[in-house]
């Protein structure tokens with residue numbers, strides 16, 4: 001979608017630290033990491049958020065890629081957290097569906 005920052009990252013118009021990529025998704029490091037590992041996984045096609053009719057194949061690819069990111073980053077054994085913000089109350093700031101893969105340190109048991 002024109003003007004969408006994650007679409008521009010996905011098609012290479014904006015540089016990013018790409019961690020993993022396949023036909024459906026791309027994973028790149030978050031610009032403002034909130035953990036030693038903080039990588040975003042996004043579909044290459046534009047969906048506003050997790051509830052925007054994302055096809056099952058793409059949804060599966062997102063979560064498979066998140067696990068691949070964890071293996072690449074070396075946090076599969078120690079553990080990691082996946083978060084997807086949807087809408088204002090969740091604090092979504094970029095309206096292109098993405099999941100955050102967070103790890104590399106012990107996180108609080110509470111989620112919020």
Ligand code: AMP
Nearest residue numbers: 005016029030031032085091092093094
């Ligand atoms: P959310 O608040 O869930 O919508 O997450 C958006 C995330 O995108 C934030 O963690 C930002 O730090 C991150 N972000 C914004 N712009 C960029 C960018 N150009 N490259 C990498 N991450 C970005």
Ligand code: ZN
Nearest residue numbers: 004007046096
């Ligand atoms: Zn987009």
